[in-house]
Amino acid sequence: MSGVKAVEKFSLWNKMPIGGVWKHGSSNRECVVTNPYNNEVLVTFNYASKEDINEAYETAQKEQKSWGQTSAYERIRVLEKVAQLIEEKREEIVEILVKESGSTKLKANVEVDCAIADVKEAAKYPLQMEGSIRESLIPGKENRVYRDPIGVVGAITPWNWPFYLTIRVVAPAIATGNGVVLKPDSQTPISGGLIIAEIFEEAGLPQGVLNVTVADLEEIGDYFVEHPIPEVISFTGSTKAGQHVGALAVKNLKKPALELGGNNAFIVLDDADVDQAVSAAAFGKYMHSGQICIAINRIIIDRKLYEPFVEKFKEATKAIKVGDPSEDGTVIGPIINKKQVDRAIQLVEQTLKEGATLIHEGKVEGNLIYPYILGDVTNDMAAAQNEVFAPIAVIIPVDSEEEAIEVANGTPFGLSGAVFSGSLERGIHVARKIKTGMIHVNDQSINVEPNVPFGGEKYSGLGRYCGEWAIDEFTTVKWVSVQKQPRQYPFS
Secondary structure, three states, rough: OOOOOHHHHOOOOEEEEEOOOEEEEOOOOOEEEEEEOOOOEEEEEEEHHHHHHHHHHHHHHHHHHHHHHHHHHHHHHHHHHHHHHHHHHHHHHHHHHHHHHHHHHHHHHHHHHHHHHHHHHOOOHHHOOOEEEEOOOOOOOOEEEEEEEEEEEEEOOOOOOOOHHHHHHHHHHHHHHHHHHEEEEOOHHHHHHHHHHHHHHHHOOOOOOOEEOOHHHHHHHHHHHOOOOOOOOEEEEEHHHHHHHHHHHHHOOOOOOOOOOOEEEEEEEOOOOOHHHHHHHHHHHHHHHHHHOOEEEEEEEEHHHHHHHHHHHHHHHHOOOOOOOOOOOOEEOOOOOOHHHHHHHHHHHHHOOOOOOOOOOEEEEEEEEEOOOEEEEOOOOOHHOOOOOOEEEEHHHHHHHHHHHHHHOHHHHHHHHEEEEOOOHHHHHHHOOOOOOOOEOOOOOOOOOOOOOOOOOEEOOOOOHHHHHHHHEEEEEEEEEEEEOOOOOOOO
């Protein structure tokens, strides 16, 4: 692959910030970054080796000691500058997301907006790391509780929303005074790591505090997680991979922060506004071709509204533009790779064999999947029990509110969801009965805001990102007691 010509604009992204300098990875293996829409090679470079990862962790640990002591106002200044730079580089970031991850322009701009909001929220954290003084049972003693940086965070981030989901970890970790070693997905190393490191460096973050290691799992294995230095392992990705990472982290007495897969239910009750529900379902299902952990996976609809909903949803689906993500108006772009395309189509075929009906037949062109709609699905069918991660709508009819709740809860996952009802109180009542970390009444499941907790229940993860909950993930508390008066001991 070394002879493959990279796209000139991307060819400069062939080094990683490791140990305080931008350098080539020392692995003999090559990372080949391609455009998922047309398979054009964007850039090739050598992966980071175990030695590189070790250097990155050691440097992050060393530099964190001084960064953690930096004034809150200096950390705020850096983060505010980061937010400014992201906006200034919006066009460049959007182009990278379109080329590297197959994002449409709409999705890429939403991703940039979300990242900016999270950085601005993280800029508040340095002044929120407050301690407290607690009363003591012992005369003359003062109990102090300090909140400190946890140390070094090892972060593993995914390819589907690479810029935002990396910022969501890096920004609060840096804001709370930690060092970071980042391993972005090798399919999106630029948007998921390299340009983020460049922005933080340009904003004034001391070199070595943030390191990026793009590594081949076949070469490094579990080394990134098992390394003795990181105190927190943050992982965003599939449940299967997250279970492995979480087990390794706990085995090595590291704190896991896991944001994993979802099987999100979109419930339409019998009193819902069908037109509003259809509009919300189309957005929540087809945004980024369905490749979002909080995208709608199952549309659970009361049988009384099934026929009108299906007809209108089919028409909305037909109107959606599929194709080149760089073109204005494109909603559905490419699936990230052929393996994922094949997996999605296999789920369609299996679900049809199990008795579902084909309401709207899509097609495959390269890595493009034109949308499918599967009707009369039951909750035990393949596409209902698995996270589809593609523009494939799964519609499950039910006969009551109680059955809708039972079906929604009938998976091991609990990340996001939505409920549509003509009565807000009824919608809230149902929403509270769904075992999930996030759920939205009269809206769809793809919602992210910087000041509310983001995370899941059951197999969808551990911990919470965003808002003050992120501070808890990336800091530790220490009890310091101060004996101000001589203490009387019973036997000395």
